[in-house]
Amino acid sequence: MEKRESMWEAYLRRGMSRRSFIKGCVALTTLMGLSTDKLSEVVEAAETKQLPVVVWIHGHECTGCDESFIRSAAPLASDVVLNDVALEYDHLLSAASGAPFEAHLDEVIQKYKGQYILAVEGAACTKDNGVYCMSGGHTFTHLLEKAGKNAAAIIAYGSCACYGGIQAAKPNPTGSSGIKMFVGGTPVINVPGCPPISEVMTGVVMHVALFGTPPPLDSEGRPKQFFGNRIHDTCYRRPFFDAGMFADSYDDAGAKAGWCLYKLGCRGPETYNSCGNMRWFQGMSYPIQSGAACIGCSSANFWDEGPMSERLPEYGNLGDVDTIGAGLAVATVVGVAGHAAASVVQKKKRAENESEEHEG
Ligand code: FSX
Ligand code: SF4
Ligand code: F3S
Numbered sequence: 299m300e301k302r303e304s305m306w307e308a309y310l311r312r313g314m315s316r317r318s319f320i321k322g323c324v325a326l327t328t329l330m331g332l333s334t335d336k337l338s339e340v341v342e343a344a345e346t347k348q349l350p351v352v353v354w355i356h357g358h359e360c361t362g363c364d365e366s367f368i369r370s371a372a373p374l375a376s377d378v379v380l381n382d383v384a385l386e387y388d389h390l391l392s393a394a395s396g397a398p399f400e401a402h403l404d405e406v407i408q409k410y411k412g413q414y415i416l417a418v419e420g421a422a423c424t425k426d427n428g429v430y431c432m433s434g435g436h437t438f439t440h441l442l443e444k445a446g447k448n449a450a451a452i453i454a455y456g457s458c459a460c461y462g463g464i465q466a467a468k469p470n471p472t473g474s475s476g477i478k479m480f481v482g483g484t485p486v487i488n489v490p491g492c493p494p495i496s497e498v499m500t501g502v503v504m505h506v507a508l509f510g511t512p513p514p515l516d517s518e519g520r521p522k523q524f525f526g527n528r529i530h531d532t533c534y535r536r537p538f539f540d541a542g543m544f545a546d547s548y549d550d551a552g553a554k555a556g557w558c559l560y561k562l563g564c565r566g567p568e569t570y571n572s573c574g575n576m577r578w579f580q581g582m583s584y585p586i587q588s589g590a591a592c593i594g595c596s597s598a599n600f601w602d603e604g605p606m607s608e609r610l611p612e613y614g615n616l617g618d619v620d621t622i623g624a625g626l627a628v629a630t631v632v633g634v635a636g637h638a639a640a641s642v643v644q645k646k647k648r649a650e651n652e653s654e655e656h657e658g
Contacts, residue, residue, distance in 0.1 A: 305344040305347070305381060322382075326344075326500075329373070329497055331501070349382070350507035351413060352383045352384065353414055353416050353417070354418075356389040356419045357420030357423070357459070359456065363458075367455075369579060386402070386406045386410075386414070403434075413450050416451070416452045417452075418442065418446075420458045421462045422475055423439065423473060428440070443480050443481070446482060454476065454478070454489065460489070461475075462475045462476050488515075492595035495572060498521075498524045501513075501521075524572045525572070527572070528570055529573055534587070543557045545557045545562060560591075561609050562609070563606050563608050564592050564610075565610065568594065569596060593606045
């Protein structure tokens with residue numbers, strides 16, 4: 299079998315410096331949740347391991363997952379696609395299309411049998427023999443079976459691929475479901491989120507690529523380093539939750555002061571994801587930071603879990619949140635008004651002092 303180039307060789311071919319290669323390795327080490335003393339292992343693997351062949355397919359979805367992935371900043375999505383993996387087939391990013399492109403997929407599956415990584419976005423449609431989602435003249439489920447059973451590992455990217463997603467919402471007319479039942483015994487790594495954080499996807503792909511094994515997974519098949527904490531555990535609004543300070547509506551004084559969104563239906567207390575610490579778009583923000591309650595988009599069935607504005611039934615040992623929240627909201631309004639009045643008095647005093655000084 300032909301020898302494919304390593305990540306280092308791909309950098310050299312593109313005229314990139316050793317410095318940018320090492321910077322790329324440092325970024326990957328951090329992303330994979332490894333300590334910096336593992337850097338030399340990452341560098342060695344990146345120098346010697348052949349680039350992993352990746353086949354990336356799309357089922358029933360909105361394509362938001364790829365929209366997220368292409369915004370990966372550390373490392374850049376373009377570096378991942380051009381230097382870090384050998385992306386042989388991608389429904390969305392490939393320039394090729396038509397019969398030759400489909401024939402290429404069959405060649406890749408045969409040539410790299412048992413060696414390639416299969417990334418899957420979107421749900422599988424099961425109703426009426428899968429006719430509601432077709433690709434290259436075949437059902438998506440047919441493609442999943444063919445590409446899935448010959449892969450080394452599968453990454454289910456997004457809540458649709460993991461659990462069925464929005465199109466599986468009741469009454470689920472297309473019979474959409476997660477992909478696991480179609481891929482035989484091939485190991486599946488679940489990376490939920492609607493969409494997932496781009497750097498999470500990159501970290502998982504590169505872990506499989508460089509070490510040849512999935513990262514440590516939890517009981518739901520999710521990488522522990524990204525799905526080991528609840529949003530609530532890393533939320534910067536958590537001190538307000540603990541103090542019983544809640545926004546009662548999206549435009550009240552509490553919301554404007556950045557108080558906890560629990561009473562507005564926030565699913566952070568039961569949702570596992572890295573949004574609170576990694577955030578999105580180079581750590582810029584995440585839903586709660588931009589003022590919206592978490593809707594639990596990385597949880598199975600979030601789309602059918604009651605109205606999203608309905609608060610979770612359990613709230614720890616806080617007591618009656620309605621009473622606590624209301625009391626504090628009044629106190630804050632009084633506090634804000636009091637502070638404003640005090641400022642006016644101080645301003646007036648300063649002005650009087652200044653004019654006395656001038657006269658003196
Ligand atoms: Fe689903 Fe992704 Fe949500 Fe959309 O590929 S997880 S609907 S962001 O696009 O599959
Ligand atoms: Fe943050 Fe939501 Fe938890 Fe409040 S309930 S602390 S907004 S995650
Ligand atoms: Fe989704 Fe909640 Fe994060 S809605 S993006 S899991 S904050």
